[in-house]
Amino acid sequence: MKSLLIGITGKMGTGKSLFTTFFKKMGVPIYHSDKKCKKLMNEKKYIKTKIIKYFGKKSYLNNKINTHFLSKTVFNNIYALKLLCSIIHPWVFLDFNNWIKSKKTLYYIKESSLLFESGTYKYCHLIITIVSPIKKMIERIIQRDNLNEEQIMNRINFQTSNKEKIKYSNIIIHNNIHNTLYLENKAKNIHNKIIKKIYQIYG
Structure with missing residues (x-):
């Protein structure tokens, strides 16, 4: 089934x-995409590298995602938002697919x-x-x-x-x-x- x-x-x-x-x-x-997205932004080196490359070093503060700075940037520019999504969403899809493999429901x-x-x-x-x-x-x-x-x-x-x-x-x-x-x-x-x-x- x-x-x-x-x-x-x-x-x-x-x-x-x-x-x-x-x-x-x-x-x-329940898979909480928004929470998982933030977790991946903090933990995945590839994501960190890409975000810093395109949005600057201020995107991270004390090695944690600077939500205030990044939100201010992407929610004022639709192209910046699409770029950020293109960096993160493939990893969320991968994480989600791995998550469902362990679920019998x-x-x-x-x-x-x-x-x-x-x-x-x-x-x-x-x-x-x-x-x-x-x-x-x-x-x-x-x-x-x-x-x-x-x-x-x-x-x-x-x-x-x-x-x-x-x-x-x-x-x-x-x-x-x-x-x-x-x-x-x-x-x-x-x-x-x-x-x-x-x-x-x-x-």
């Missing part, structure tokens, strides 16, 4: 990470804010997109990260529009109030439907 790949995406601050925790509680393996989830930008959506059997009002997104990000509203909007605007995400998605979650119970119930319902569908396909 082939495991299904479920993609969960949405712009920053929509509640992706919280939503995926409920699947994890139900025993579903009916389905697994790849959570990524750049599911469409990286091309990963093409390999997903089901895509779930979380959307949220911009005001709520900004509130959550300010509470979570050390960013001002202008910096937040720069990043949000560089991500694929919700219109495009929705166009290619199978399920849309409207996280308007960031209600934990609401998201948990949504996750349980989707999980049950996925399991039911798998058994219908494979018997």
Whole structure:
């Protein structure tokens, strides 16, 4: 039986990470692309060398990725963002493929804010997109990260529009109030439907 790949995406601050925790509680393996991306940027010598070559020595501070500097650079220049993605994404794909080899499960989830930008959506059997009002997104990000509203909007605007995400998605979650119970119930319902569908396909 082939495991299904479920993609969960949405712009920053929509509640992706919280939503995926409920699947994890139900025993579903989760690959957090954004967290893994940062880890690889800190650990892979090839990535470090390329980033410093194209973006300068300030890209790393005390041998760790200088997120503030790099974000300021790439989220003001679409070509710089594409260049950075071209350096990192092949390594994320490789890491992800190695990760799934050790998983024996009916389905697994790849959570990524750049599911469409990286091309990963093409390999997903089901895509779930979380959307949220911009005001709520900004509130959550300010509470979570050390960013001002202008910096937040720069990043949000560089991500694929919700219109495009929705166009290619199978399920849309409207996280308007960031209600934990609401998201948990949504996750349980989707999980049950996925399991039911798998058994219908494979018997």
